[in-house]
Amino acid sequence: MFDKILIANRGEIALRVIRACREMGIKSVAVHSTADSDAMHVRMADESVCIGPASSAQSYLNKAAIISACEITGAQAVHPGYGFLSENAGFAQALADHDITFIGPTAQHIRIMGDKITAKETAKELGIPVVPGSAGGVPDVEAALQVAAEIGYPVIIKATAGGGGRGMKVATSPTDLEIAFRTARSESKAAFGNDEVYIEKYLQKPRHIEIQVFGDGKGNAVHLGERDCSLQRRHQKVFEEAPGPCITPTMRSEIGEVCASAMRKLKYIGAGTIEFLYEDGRFYFIEMNTRLQVEHPVTEAIFGIDLVREQIRVAAGLPMSVTQDDLEINGHAIEVRINAEKLPNFAPCPGKVNVFHAPGGLGVRMDSALYGGYSIPPYYDSLIGKLIVHGRDRPEALARLKRALGELIIDGVETSVPLFHMLLAEPDIQNGDYNIHWLEKWLAAQFGS
Ligand code: MV4
Secondary structure (H helix, E strand, O other), rough: OOOEEEEOOOHHHHHHHHHHHHHHHOOEEEEEHHHHOOOOHHHHHOOOEEEEEHHHOOOOOOOHHHHHHHHHHOEEEEOOOOOOOOOHHHHHHHHOOOOOOOOOOHHHHHHHOOOOHHHHHHHHHHHEOOEEEEOOOOOOHHHHHOOOOOOOOOOOEEEOOOOOOEEHHHHEHHHHHHHHHHHHHHHHHHHHOOEEEEEEEEEOOOEEEEEEEEOOOOOEEEEEEEEEEEEOOOOOOEEEEOOOOOOOHHHHHHHHHHHHHHHHHHHHHHEEEEEEEEOOOOOEEEEOOOOOOOOHHHHHHHHOHHHHHHHHHHHHHOOOOOOHHHOOOOOEEEEEEOOOOEOOOOOEEOOEOOOOEEEOOOOOOEEEEOOOOOOOOOOOOEEEEEEEEOOOOOHHHHHHHHHHHHOEEEEEEOOOOOHHHHHHOOOHHHHOOOOOOHHHHHHHHHOOO
């Protein structure tokens, strides 16, 4: 086992990793930008190193500075958290070249899944159901029209280098497709420096269901069920739950086993998330994320597993501490993302937090790096906390969420808390009756825009 791990991240996820390290008797090293000298992760870690100025590009994305921090402190492994360098194959490779362990998948697996066409091809070869569409990239309008004629309209054009919803265009007719194809191509070139695009059948009212997988890198892998993350605004998740309200135990073990088996074939190591669109009882692969996700705590809650501990174990060459048979779902969990932002436009709202009081009690977990008197810097994303509740069933989890939101005090900045109070009053939310378009439609009805 490692004796020292460096956390190449900030905020709540850095605390999350430090906490796992401490429970495992591993020393932790925080890295931070000059804007984060007073941040909680710096205070909570055993040691810290300043790696650059406020801008992420020069600090949390600065590979050389992070590797130097490992050398200076003697950290043997790096946990990347989510975002920043967590899915950067070059970083994973650079660490390997310096004999430092990247706590995550191999550079090769990160690369495969980072390219959306290769990811889809790989998924298909591994037996994972995918959305009908072009076999790989589509070179020109003629080819696009031909694929669309075969699969039927509407279709969606996606950028190979995209992800997170960037560079997508829907087309409902051949005329539409010609324009959409050219626009997608040029936008993709401008945004990612890569103009390759592919085509899929457009699913009109799916849910976003993702399967948590975990491998030991030696051909053993398990699945930890699904999360329903359909409630999104501009491709940002705001509310996530597990298990999915519309997923039966049979469907779960079927798709879960398909995913786990795929990870065994790949000899995948660490945590992964296989994203699907789910419509009319069928799963369609869209992407795989090769990192620990923001919403991992809902899975932890219902399975009683510490995913970060498992990540550290397998990175150190140890086996996972559980087998598939040990993994049983207990109750229902919901996470809401607390962002420093102001309704109705969700404008970022950094600034000084005068008072912070986290909710508590049975089945309540608050992951946050806030403290009273902390100034939220304007340079990073607006996530300032995650409230995770766990109950015996979904109604209990919802009641607990409402109760916990009522206890939460964040004074000084605007947050997304009022949004959650409103959402919890909605029958569709109470009934779990929503898809990927529900939130945007609801917001338009509430606030216009
Ligand atoms: C789709 C789709 C419909 N049909 N693909 C958006 C982000 C990226 N991960 C995939 N996305 C979508 N792909 C097909 N074939 C609709 C979306 C989509 C979406 C997906 C998940 C969650 C929210 C979404 C919001 C708009 C569109």
